[in-house]
Each structure stands twice: as C-alpha cells, then as structure tokens.
Amino acid sequence: MPANKALIIGITGNIGTGKSTFCRILENKGYNVFYADKIAHNHLLELKDMWVKRWGEGVLENGEVKREKISEIVFNNPIELKWLNSQIHPRVLQDMQDLADNYPKKYLFLEIPLLYEAGLLECVDQIVLVLANTEEIIERVMKRDGSKREDILKRLEKQIPDSKKILLADYMVFNSGELEEMEWAADDLLRRLKKLKPEPKKPFYPQS
Numbered sequence: 433m434p435a436n437k438a439l440i441i442g443i444t445g446n447i448g449t450g451k452s453t454f455c456r457i458l459e460n461k462g463y464n465v466f467y468a469d470k471i472a473h474n475h476l477l478e479l480k481d482m483w484v485k486r487w488g489e490g491v492l493e494n495g496e497v498k499r500e501k502i503s504e505i506v507f508n509n510p511i512e513l514k515w516l517n518s519q520i521h522p523r524v525l526q527d528m529q530d531l532a533d534n535y536p537k538k539y540l541f542l543e544i545p546l547l548y549e550a551g552l553l554e555c556v557d558q559i560v561l562v563l564a565n566t567e568e569i570i571e572r573v574m575k576r577d578g579s580k581r582e583d584i585l586k587r588l589e590k591q592i593p594d595s596k597k598i599l600l601a602d603y604m605v606f607n608s609g610e611l612e613e614m615e616w617a618a619d620d621l622l623r624r625l626k627k628l629k630p631e632p633k634k635p636f637y638p639q640s
Contacts, residue, residue, distance in 0.1 A: 440540045552636065
C-alpha cells in the first residue's frame with residue numbers, strides 16, 4: 433500500500449442528504465471536487481458501440497447515448513444491471529486510482545455516493561458523511577426529481593443506513609437545510625485536514 437501524495441477525502445451520504453451542496457461549498461472555497469457519478473456518466477457516453485451491440489439502437493437518441501433509456505433497461509433487470517456495472521465500475525475505479533496516484537494538490541476530494549456499499553472505505557484517508565433527516569430527504573428528492581415517496585423509501589432501503597455509516601465516518605455534516613451550517617462545517621473540516629497527512633491505503637483499482 434504505497435503512500436499517496438494527496439490526502440484523499442471521500443465525501444458520501446445517502447440520496448437527498450446534500451452531498452452536492454456540500455461539495456459546491458468546497459468548490460466555492462477554491463478546492464476541486466471529483467464526482468464518481470460524473471466519471472461514470474462520461475464512460476456511459478463514450479462506450480456507445482458497446483451499449484448498441486448489447487441493447488440495440490433503441491438506447492440512442494439523435495445518434496447519442498440516452499442515459500434514461502439505459503436506466504429503463506436495467507432498472508428491473510438484475511442481470512443487465514450487473515453486466516452494466518461490470519463494464520462501468522472498473523473504469524471509474526481506474527480513473528479514481530489515476531487521480532490518487534497523480535493528483536498534484538494537497539487535498540483530493542472525491543464525492544462517492546456508494547463509498548460504503550462499494551467497499552472503498554480503506555481507499556481514502558478521511559470519510560466525510562453528509563446526513564439529513566429522513567423526511568427532509570424525501571421532500572428534497574420529490575422536489576428535485578419528481579419521485580414518489582414510496583420509490584424514494586425503496587432507494588433508501590437499498591443503501592446502508594446512517595446508523596451504521598456513522599460508526600465508520602471520520603467527520604459528519606448534518607444538513608438541516610441551513611446553508612450557513614454547511615458553510616461552517618466545510619470550514620471546520622478544512623481546519624481539521626490541515627493536521628493530517630496521507631497514509632498508506634488500499635488502491636481503488638489494483639495495479640497489474
């Protein structure tokens with residue numbers, strides 16, 4: 433487990449907790465944040481030929497990959513979802529490993545929604561867990577995505593509950609909806625990080 437140059441901070445939390453808001457605050461303070469979902473989305477668009485070969489031209493719209501069409505295919509099909517993940521996840525992990533190996537700045541912030549679920553806890557120096565009240569989560573996601581309450585609850589049930597995640601988190605951000613509180617949390621986190629140094633970690637993607 434070689435030591436990395438940058439201190440790697442994994443920002444995570446269940447849906448609707450405000451991870452992206454917290455990350456934007458860090459960005460506004462001059463720090464780069466890299467998003468696992470955006471990395472995955474880029475690969476989804478790049479691998480057009482693979483998706484067409486598997487699922488046909490129906491996954492395209494005006495010649496481009498339409499994410500929503502792929503979501504419809506895999507949503508209730510565990511076999512296709514497993515296959516999709518087998519193609520996307522290794523590429524995402526390789527990109528994150530490349531960042532970990534080569535990032536030139538002091539702090540590498542990675543927003544990884546499934547940090548716990550994907551077993552990546554040992555790949556980061558610090559785990560920042562964003563938390564929110566369940567009812568506030570439901571209200572936010574309904575407003576943001578137009579999702580139904582029962583669908584949001586099903587998604588939450590598939591994620592590890594906060595009561596277990598808290599036990600392994602290094603820093604927690606409680607999002608009550610007040611932006612000032614999250615600003616304070618970001619400043620407090622940055623003060624704490626100044627006292628830390630990178631440690632040897634498990635790689636996101638093992639090198640051959």
